[in-house]
Amino acid sequence: MDRVADRIAETLAAAGIRHAFGMPGGEVVTFIDALERAGIGFVLARNETAAAMMAAGAHAVTGAPGLLVTTLGPGLANAVNGIADACQERAALIVVSGVVERAVRGRYTHQVLDHAALLHPLVKASFEIEPEGAVAITARALGLATAGPYGPVHLDLSPAVAAMPALAEPAVPPAPLIHPSYISASRSIRELRARLVAAKRPVLLAGYEALRAGAGPIITQMAVEGGMPVLTTYKAKGLLDETHPMALGGCGLSPLADAILLPFLDQADLVILAGYDPIEMRGNWLGRLHDPDRIVEITDWPSDHGMHRAGTVLAGPVLPLLKAVASALQIVPYWPGSEIAQVRAALDDAFTGPAAWGPHSVIAALEAFLPPDAIVTVDSGAHRILLSQKLRVRQPGGLLQSSGFCTMGAALPLAIGAATEVKGRAIVAVMGDGGLEMTLGELGTLRDQGLGLVALVLQDESLALIELKQRQAGLAMTGVRLGATDYPSIARAFGGTGIAVDDAPSLTAALEAAFRSDRFTLIAARINSQDYVGRI
């Protein structure tokens, strides 16, 4: 006999979902059973917020929506930060929570919360699944989650409904989306092409939606054949291999990089924003791209903010629009002087470390070691800003992080989610000691899932980013010092390998050993938080 839960699970599996992440409770055991029967493996996390980010990591590498399963009340409440992260990171996430049976809901109080109200500002919609239309509502949730901008959708499912016999209901396959090619003939495309032909100093600033649209090859062509310099947000790093001479790297959070990049952008006579979502940008960018004569935006949806203002907005699918525009790229080189090389040199210089050992050399050693198709995840903090500016990402999707929401505790779960789905690629989670200590329990998830990934903690015994802010404000260091945790012992206690390193050759040796091992490795690179001062 098929249960309602089975039909829901089949609908989720048909959308390409292969794993669910979460923490069970009595209210979701039937649903988890149905998931496993439908071929969706349940990954037990140690914390629901981490589980939501694991689902986001899985989503980032497969493109299928992530799936989070929580129990009612405390389970869902504990996922709130992870769901907020999916909201601000534009991640398609289906959240299924248990809920108290309707029959007793009006009288029963234990663990009873209004789930929809709790999640109201974070999710695109919250539905309760009924036996009638269970497939249709699940399909609707999938459709909403993957409508741009992507985001989380919540479904309540009571144990009684989950266990009921399924009613006859047709499957609801997603309608294929077709992007017609008429756009290449449209007036606005012709105009933009004409502007590209006339431009002397154009720049492409690409964001996450360009990455999601698969625009890496066309952007690479624009840079390599068309001589177009390319700048990206942090999440879009790697759209153009960042070792290429036309790659200007990432931008968004670093005042040091902004001091180089914003004056450079002021020199551009045409700035094309492609799939660019300014949720990743900090205050320096507020109002900076407000020049209608120079700014053209290619976007899937109209903006609802005041961060930038384009004179022309091409609203539509980013990939075909970019392709239509790219055909007009100049043969004559843009930027006839040495401006691009100078900006690259200035950025290199700005993010060169003060000493032979420190956060800068950790990132340099990591980059030298990693294969081009590696996936790096990075947490929030001073280390993240430095890494996002310094690490040259070789492929789209090569760097995952929480960059719109900037939550701590993202790197380890994102890496676990990615490693659950992708085999045979090097995956490294880079974090500060503050972020690691928020998610230490997930080392148990790593062990139990048999994931041999590498966690690299930049151990400075400080919440360095906040320490920097206190320093800049002339305040005392309060509430930012962390003790000297013995991470190698912790890693061993969780069944992994742990090692502390204090110089670059030892780090390289530790990375080499880590990638030979099928157990997880936690590498603690002991650094000094002072090395970030004035350098991010």
Ligand SMILES: Cc1ncc(C[n+]2csc(CCOP(=O)(O)OP(=O)(O)O)c2C)c(N)n1
């Ligand atoms: C969940 C959450 N809490 C607090 C913050 C504010 N915050 C941003 S970075 C940071 C310090 C991070 O310290 P650590 O992980 O050690 O990294 P570091 O800055 O030392 O590189 C804090 C507290 C946040 N972004 N997210």
